[in-house]
C-alpha cells in the first residue's frame with residue numbers, strides 16, 4: 001500500500017462493491033471521490049466519513065467532459081480511477097426492450113473509455129521521479145466472460161469488450177498510466193436470492209463460499225502496491241472446473 005494519501009475516483013458508490021471500496025479507501029486515509037445517481041443511506045454515510053460525492057449518469061455521454069472539468073475544479077491530481085458502475089439486464093429484458101443492450105454498452109464500455117480520456121485531458125497523469133506511472137485505471141469486469149452466461153449474453157459481451165480494451169488503453173497511456181481489470185465471479189448475493197438459487201450458485205464454485213466485496217478492496221490494495229502490474233485482468237472467482 002502506498003504510504004502517501006492517494007486521490008481516487010470510484011464510479012457508482014451508492015451500494016455494494018462501490019460503497020464498500022470507497023469506505024475501505026477512506027479508512028486507509030485516501031481522498032476518495034465517488035459518483036452517484038441515486039442518493040442512498042450508504043452514500044450519506046460515506047459523505048459523513050469524508051467522501052467527495054459528485055453526481056454522474058454514464059448514460060449522459062455529452063456530460064462526461066463537464067464532469068471531468070467539475071472534478072478538476074475540486075482536485076489537483078488523480079492517482080486511481082475505478083470504473084465500478086454497472087447495470088445488469090438479462091437477455092430476456094433486452095429482447096423486450098432492445099435499448100437495454102445499448103445501455104449496458106454505454107455504461108460498461110463507451111462512457112468509461114470517454115471519461116478516462118476526458119480525465120487525462122484535464123488532469124494529466126505523468127511519469128513520477130522514480131519512473132513509475134502516476135495513475136492507474138481499473139475496470140470491474142466479470143469472471144463469467146470465461147465461463148459463459150447463457151441468459152446474460154449482452155451483459156457478458158459488454159464486460160468482455162471493456163476487458164478487451166485494457167491492452168490498447170495501456171499502450172495509449174504508457175508510460176504515465178497503468179490500466180488493469182478485476183474480474184469477479186460471484187461476490188455477494190442480492191437480498192431477494194432464495195436458498196435454492198444460493199445453493200446452486202455456490203455448488204458451481206471450486207471454493208463454495210460467498211466472499212463479499214472485501215476481496216475487491218484487497219485486490220485494489222494489491223494493484224496500488226505493485227507498480228509493475230499493467231494490462232492484467234485479475235480473476236476473482238475461486239478457480240474453475242474446466243470440462244465437467
Ligand SMILES: NC(=O)c1ccc[n+]([C@@H]2O[C@H](COP(=O)([O-])OP(=O)(O)OC[C@H]3O[C@@H](n4cnc5c(N)ncnc54)[C@H](OP(=O)(O)O)[C@@H]3O)[C@@H](O)[C@H]2O)c1
Nearest residue numbers: 012014016017037038057058084085086140184186187188
Ligand atoms: N456483485 C457481484 O457478485 C459481481 C460479480 C461480478 C462482477 N461484478 C462487477 O463489480 C462491480 C460492482 O458490482 P455491484 O454488485 O456492487 O453492482 P451494483 O450493485 O449493480 O451497483 C452498481 C453501481 O453502478 C451505478 N450505476 C448504474 N447505472 C449507472 C449509470 N448509468 N451511471 C452511473 N452509475 C450507474 C449504480 O448507481 P445508482 O445506484 O445511483 O444507480 C450503483 O452504484 C460491477 O461492475 C459488476 O459488474 C460484481
